Every structure is written in C-alpha cells, then in structure tokens.
Amino acid sequence: MESYEFIVPGRAISMRTANRTAFRKWIDSIVVGAIEAAPRIPVFWDATVGLSITFFCERAEIDVDNILKPIMDALTMIFYPDDSYVTDVDCHRRESRDKLSRRAVPELLQKALVEHHECTYIQVQNTRRVEKSPW
Numbered sequence: 792m793e794s795y796e797f798i799v800p801g802r803a804i805s806m807r808t809a810n811r812t813a814f815r816k817w818i819d820s821i822v823v824g825a826i827e828a829a830p831r832i833p834v835f836w837d838a839t840v841g842l843s844i845t846f847f848c849e850r851a852e853i854d855v856d857n858i859l860k861p862i863m864d865a866l867t868m869i870f871y872p873d874d875s876y877v878t879d880v881d882c883h884r885r886e887s888r889d890k891l892s893r894r895a896v897p898e899l900l901q902k903a904l905v906e907h908h909e910c911t912y913i914q915v916q917n918t919r920r921v922e923k924s925p926w
Contacts, residue, residue: 805853844913870915
C-alpha cells in the first residue's frame, strides 16, 4: 500500500474563520507540504484514497469537520483528481499538552511535536476497494 505523510506547522485554521488571510496561508502551507511529499502528481489517479489527519492545538476550540474539508480540497490534484476519491478518513483533534504514547505516534509526528506545539499531521494512502455485493 502506498502511503505518504507530511506535517503542516502552525495552528489549523477553521474554514469558518473571519480571518481569510490566515486561512489562505494555512491552505497554501498544506499545498506546499503535499507537493513536497508527493512523488508525482496526482499520486492516486485511479485508486481510492484514505486520509489520516491529526491536528494538535493549544486549545481544543476548533471543530474537526471545519478542518477536514479544506484539507481534502487542498490535496485535490496533488494526491487525487477529485475529493470523491477519498473513501476513508480518520480525523483527530488533540491538545498539544496531551501525553501521547511514543509507540502510537508516527516518527515524523514525534519530531514535529518537539519543534512545534501546534501542527497538523497528514497521511495519504491508497485503500482497497470494497467489492460490491452481488445482492
């Protein structure tokens, strides 16, 4: 299974923010991180895609759903042609002061948490297609 991961440093910005400049900068940093992580564009042209996203914040005041859709949109045409290719999503919000098991945290994220209190970890991978039922 192909899998790519990257970190977006800084606080995740909700799509509902009034600060559109901050939101645009955050989306731009997602695009830059994705392009650097992608070996070719788009990576998954004819596969279903799964996302695993964890954003770390100092205060847990951001709704997960207001972070997920902008990330999915930002990854379009980098990892997949359209966000309809995304069939599986794990999305988590954690406070940066939470104690995390080092075994449960990917190495890239361990390094990022040492450097940044707030960041977003994004993993993109192809998934297995579920066979359609004959019924």
